[in-house]
Amino acid sequence: MTAKPDPQRQNVLAAVRRGLARTGPAAAPVWPVEPPLIPAAARGDGDLIARFTAAAEAAAASVERVAGPDALGPAVAAWLTARNLPGELAVAPDPALDPAAAHGLLTVRRGTAGPGDLIALTRARLGIAETGSLLLTSSPETPTGLNFLPDFHLVALDASAVVATLEDAWARLRQDHAGGWPRTVNLVAGPSRTGDIEQTIQLGAHGPRHLHILLVESR
């Protein structure tokens, strides 16, 4: 791509080069010079699900194992019933969620969430065992609004999609998105929270008050 003649860009870059005691661009640097340093506790593929679950729960998410894609709808319905919540929810238009959306006890709208939506179900791309984070990407099938607007954020995650570290997740995405990076990548560890009033941690600041992760086993 040829740089547009943007005088402000040239001004700032010239000032940076003055600060670096250079007059022009340097040769492209060699980077990285060594592989990333991964903490020992985060390394390895052993027991990824147990590590992911423990870390997610430590971040105040709840985690439930679901026997397979067909069991997802009943699990969602049961979770909502147990909390006395209505069965109305926004569901991501991801085909993997079609069986769940068709469940008889749920009243479903497919699409992104609006400000009035109390409950949403979406699908994460990956889980990161080190931090218990979900990795969600924006796409027509998984709009970002579902991750932030509802009070109750339900997320389906394939058990086989749990990786050890963020570096592993990036390697996956680099492979899958060689032709173009997703517009939004959200790493979500637990529900929304704040400590801004007298340092007292409260859950449910502006985003979801609850994050429930449904780990779906493959058949």
Added chain:
Amino acid sequence: MIPRSATFRANSRAALDNPELVRALGTMKTGFRQKRAAAVDALPEFDALRDRAVAMKNHTLDHLDHYLESFADKVEAAGGTVHWATDAEAARQQVLEICRAHGAHTVTKGKSMIAEEVGLNEALEDAGMRPVETDLGEYIIQLRREPPSHIIAPAIHVSKAQVADAFRAAHGDLDPARELDTPRALLDEARAVLRHDFTAADVGITGANLLIAETGATVIVTNEGNGDLTQLLPRVHIVLASLEKVVPTLDDASLILRLLARSATGQTASSYTSFSLGPRRPEDADGPQAFHVILLDNGRSEMLGNGFREMLRCIRCAACMNHCPVYGAVGGHAYGWVYPGPMGSVLTPALIGIDKAAPLPEASTLCGRCEAVCPMRIPLPGLLRQWRARAHDQRLSPPAMRRGLAAWGWLAARPRLYHPLNRLAAVALGRLGRRRGGFARLPLAGGWTKSRDLPAPEGDTFQARYRRGARRP
């Protein structure tokens, strides 16, 4: 914002007389310090990760022009627009131009220290727009019309009763008899009020914790989720970031993320870490239609070459101020501008000029705790000393201090005179103070004895005892 850093002494005196502030700072010290310590203890590789982060950031700064260009090219390839701002005024004008072009009325804001640095809210208000801070702490101080007093907990100086007062005054349409005694009730009210603003906003402005040269993504790290609603719902998203936020790759971002949350709040990971690249795609159901990044220099390029480059490694975790005895006593407002604590005392003179901030490098005991906890190993005490030397050279320190230092310097450079005089003073003071063990008042030592006794010397100088081979006291 007009800096008040030059009156640090008077500002701190007022702070020490404010009982609510003193109480809030007491809670802060135990809370942040314990949480950080527990998180760091649980990660044996923490120090090794720091070393890696220092090397990564030094490399990035050495090639800053290269990484900024790759970042900017990637943003533009994804349909975003990059604006380069040499100073605060340029950044304000760029924001206003974008807002006007989209006919903006309500502008929501995620928490951004750069927006504070350039005084963005004032500029938006003057242009007839309504800026709404959406981070709870920032919202509180916006209602109170105050600057932040901490870089990650901006309203740390405000008690919940004061928050309730601010909410009652601002939310006049709500039932005056409502209960607002608990943090929960206050949070729920702010959540409900701000939901309207999130959806009504025409433009959303966020800062950036990181910019990724590899992909062109801008990154925000938050716990509340307000930054995500700010960048998702309005038609336009503006990212305001200073030059040094760029890192080469996503793996380098992961390295910083491992250090940031632990150093800041003691979390393993913050609730939300979000990467944004360009406007919504044609097939997307949500997201902003326009995406702008403003890259702000405002003094950073100069810091690359003026001896303060290491400060540009700062990731704004606030560990230095959380562990600083001076910050812990006087709070953030005493520092008189946007960035408080040790990092502020180094950064503020670089950004607004040492002539407007000369007392800040003095606002430190140089105890070294800030450097010990800094995840990016910034030599803060050393940099403070550099500013002290420059303030002295520019004759910005108080005349009495300069005269005293000059006299001592003259004497200390003449050992044949210095040692006998020193010994005479040690012997005389030792005799005079033998009975009480110390002095409650002493000529020329008023600064010390005003608040504590000066211990009496043992009766001899260190050098004399050392020469005699007296290794034990």
